[in-house]
Amino acid sequence: MQALSASQDAGISLREVSKTFGDGSQNVTALHQATLEVKRGRFASLVGPSGCGKSTLLYILGGFESPSSGVVEALGRSVTGPGIDRGVVFQEYALFPWLTVSQNIAYGLQSKGASKEEVRDTVHRYLQLMHLEGFGARYPRELSGGMRQRVALARTFAYEPDILLLDEPFGALDSQTRELMQDELLRMWQSSGMTVLMVTHDLHEAAYLSDDIYVMSKRPGRIVAHYTSTIDHALEREQIMLSPQFTELHNQVWLSVREQVKASLSEVQA
Numbered sequence: 523m524q525a526l527s528a529s530q531d532a533g534i535s536l537r538e539v540s541k542t543f544g545d546g547s548q549n550v551t552a553l554h555q556a557t558l559e560v561k562r563g564r565f566a567s568l569v570g571p572s573g574c575g576k577s578t579l580l581y582i583l584g585g586f587e588s589p590s591s592g593v594v595e596a597l598g599r600s601v602t603g604p605g606i607d608r609g610v611v612f613q614e615y616a617l618f619p620w621l622t623v624s625q626n627i628a629y630g631l632q633s634k635g636a637s638k639e640e641v642r643d644t645v646h647r648y649l650q651l652m653h654l655e656g657f658g659a660r661y662p663r664e665l666s667g668g669m670r671q672r673v674a675l676a677r678t679f680a681y682e683p684d685i686l687l688l689d690e691p692f693g694a695l696d697s698q699t700r701e702l703m704q705d706e707l708l709r710m711w712q713s714s715g716m717t718v719l720m721v722t723h724d725l726h727e728a729a730y731l732s733d734d735i736y737v738m739s740k741r742p743g744r745i746v747a748h749y750t751s752t753i754d755h756a757l758e759r760e761q762i763m764l765s766p767q768f769t770e771l772h773n774q775v776w777l778s779v780r781e782q783v784k785a786s787l788s789e790v791q792a
């Protein structure tokens with residue numbers, strides 16, 4: 523019984539994960555013994571200085587990069603490659619350029635074996651939700667950067683993977699759309715029980731959305747701090763953002779990240 527409840531709890535786990543890129547002559551160590559655990563159903567954010575290894579960590583979890591050493595698990599299973607259980611929204615919001623907007627959104631659902639009706643209805647709903655009505659038959663190259671990012675979000679949100687891995691998913695959006703997308707993500711997360719790990723540079727975004735916030739050190743990245751939120755995410759945005767819990771969480775994370783950024787800048791100047 524105990525083993526069963528432990529595995530039901532398993533969301534995302536990295537233990538002492540290191541990653542070195544290169545052929546031996548010009549190596550870059552992106553991660554050094556990074557350890558992080560996100561329990562199933564929780565929303566976690568990963569923050570830290572630019573170039574510290576956040577995307578690398580996410581791609582290792584997605585199965586697109588393999589670690590040089592360490593243990594990587596998703597839902598209690600060892601990660602050996604990409605899988606439909608893990609949906610990834612990349613920093614460059616990569617879309618399939620040969621598919622239309624609607625076909626991109628339908629892709630994951632079709633791979634999951636959804637019925638024609640379900641695919642059609644879900645695509646329609648997401649075109650509306652993401653303010654992309656009238657663009658379903660267009661190709662990614664015909665869209666603006668912000669629109670492409672919304673298609674990438676729709677494509678991944680639409681099939682509700684067990685684990686959602688997001689790399690700065692709202693970076694290309696104006697602040698109004700960004701807030702709408704954050705609230706849509708929050709709503710989806712609450713209704714689906716997904717486990718989320720999101721990389722972001724926006725500490726307000728991290729404090730607004732997350733149960734857990736992990737701070738990474740300068741490169742080679744490892745986890746140097748973990749903050750747990752006491753915010754009730756069922757509350758309205760205004761109530762959350764004006765609460766003392768939000769301010770305190772944001773300030774703690776800000777100070778922690780600032781320390782790491784200062785350390786990485788002093789290294790550059792030295």
Ligand SMILES: Nc1ncnc2c1ncn2[C@@H]1O[C@H](COP(=O)(O)OP(=O)(O)OP(=O)(O)O)[C@@H](O)[C@H]1O
Pocket residue numbers: 543544550551552571572573574575576577578579613741
């Ligand atoms: N495929 C690769 N080959 C060689 N080096 C790489 C590769 N991918 C990442 N790196 C290096 O690993 C380090 C970490 O990069 P990564 O993209 O993970 O940082 P990041 O924390 O996501 O930065 P940012 O916040 O700017 O997106 C960098 O020094 C980068 O140059």
Ligand SMILES: [Mg+2]
Pocket residue numbers: 576577578613689
């Ligand atoms: Mg990155």
